[in-house]
Amino acid sequence: MKSIYQKTVLPDGLRIISETIPTVRSITIGLWIDAGSRDETAQMNGISHFIEHMVFKGTTNRSAKQIATYLESVGGILNAFTSREQTCFYAKIIDERLPQAVEILADLAFNSLFDSSEIEKEKNVIIDEINEVNDTPADLVHDLFANSLFGDHSLGRPILGSSSTVLNLSRGKIIDHIKKYYQKSNMLIAASGNLEHKKLVDLVNKYFAEDRKDKSMKLKRIKPQLFPGLNVTFKETNQTHICIGSPALKYEHPERPTLLLLNSIIGGGMSSKLYQRIREELGLAYTIFSYLDFFIDASVIGVYLNTDKKHVVTAILAVLKELTKLKDNELDSKEIETAKEQLKGSLILGLENTSNRMNRMAKHEFLLGRYISVGEAISEINKITAYDIKNLAEIVFQADKFTITVLGPVSERTVEKAINL
Known part of the structure; x- marks a missing residue:
């Protein structure tokens, strides 16, 4: 459109x-x-x-x-x-x-x-x-x-x-x-x-022409510090729920398009690396996906999954291993092109909806102060190389930067003993 x-x-x-x-x-x-x-x-x-x-x-x-x-x-x-x-x-x-x-x-x-x-x-x-x-x-x-x-x-x-x-x-x-x-x-x-x-x-x-004395204001927000480590909350549940994440790039960073593509590759759908490895090959989880949270002064790339309590350690280690692989090995050209087409397709399909378009415009205004057209976004995606993805993975998937949160019928000691963070 x-x-x-x-x-x-x-x-x-x-x-x-x-x-x-x-x-x-x-x-x-x-x-x-x-x-x-x-x-x-x-x-x-x-x-x-x-x-x-x-x-x-x-x-x-x-x-x-x-x-x-x-x-x-x-x-x-x-x-x-x-x-x-x-x-x-x-x-x-x-x-x-x-x-x-x-x-x-x-x-x-x-x-x-x-x-x-x-x-x-x-x-x-x-x-x-x-x-x-x-x-x-x-x-x-x-x-x-x-x-x-x-x-x-x-x-x-x-x-x-x-x-x-x-x-x-x-x-x-x-x-x-x-x-x-x-x-x-x-x-x-x-x-x-x-x-x-x-x-x-x-x-x-x-x-909106209210007769009132509005003050010109600029928000004063304190930049957050992100804390790595393991946190386990015991709760009697049928499944154990896990979030794994690390600091990523600010929205204004020139490598933002690469971050979007990296997120799509690791957990953006049924063909993603985590879905194929954790669910299809290992059978460790029914639900697994990755996501990005952007704020004005920080961002997070995260993974969510749920699994049986007896698979918690195995599942966490398997996720970390998949993320680490992206640091050590470049994707082949076919994988890159497939990921690009998936990301471009999801972007275009999402814009069939005026609600999605309105939200996208507002996000750009708050985080960038300008609008990114669909044409510009697609052009940025097309320029990404295998080297760009590997280089970014090395930045965001550092072993000492991961935060892991576990909620379910497991003890912190059990998980901590098996995972070195």
Whole structure:
């Protein structure tokens, strides 16, 4: 799908980016706040996610039910999510409903009531959500892994917070957080689909023209330190869940495309090295994949798998061996070309969806400050050589840099004795 990318920065600092795709009938638009769980103190952990919930509980213009039905009644979707670095409120609508989407996003951002009785009620809902994560080992292990990696840094805390920090939240603390972070200079509006950029800018000027004294702000984030080592949490589960990871490259690094390809090679699908070796050849795991987590000042390349408790040590050693092989041996040209075609294909298929396009644009804006076109991304992938992959593997897969987190019915001593980190 051909598209046209445009960017406008309003005098108050609010950024507007759009990708016009005339061949579709949908639009996905997101209001992004450049603040997430890493911007919270330990005592306020979970407040960004809590606010994400609370804005749907009523504004000065709408009840909670009216918010829920406003876009749904015309076939649209209104939702939100919180990450470690951003909070996003988004709508997916048919193109003619763009004015309604912009208006309700502004209403949520500026006119939410944060009613005290609703706050107390929502605490119970979010504590149930926290308990659900704690009862789901495949989710919990990722929170434990983040804590192992980042220690006491805010990136190591769960996005949802804990039961105690959620119970400690109050309307006053929420309002203070809103005043600090929900500044227009800390907001981004990203939209992808059948839209005109000028019309979008006009709508934002109309509905986001709140008469308030916003301060120009620049986030002050403390760079994290990543901690290697082994951390085992005992829990009675049917399977043992494992995360293995190491520091990678910042998103702005020129070798980022090579990192994306390396991730695809090791665990990006059924043909990947880890899937073929760990599942198909050794039969040690049903689920295994690799992934990349990028932050403004750090990144992680990680592997997740689950296995029977009696296979934990064997599985970990097998994963580490596969990763080490990439340092010692160059891939042949056929493997490289296959991996490139897979990565390019997954990129193009992902862009069939306006939601994926909107998220991709926003990520580029926050991490790079510019847009990477599909053509540029494919050109970067085509240039990667076998030497580039081997060289990068030597950098990111250093034996003394791995962090391993294990959750299941195993003891730390059992794993530690068998694995030299």
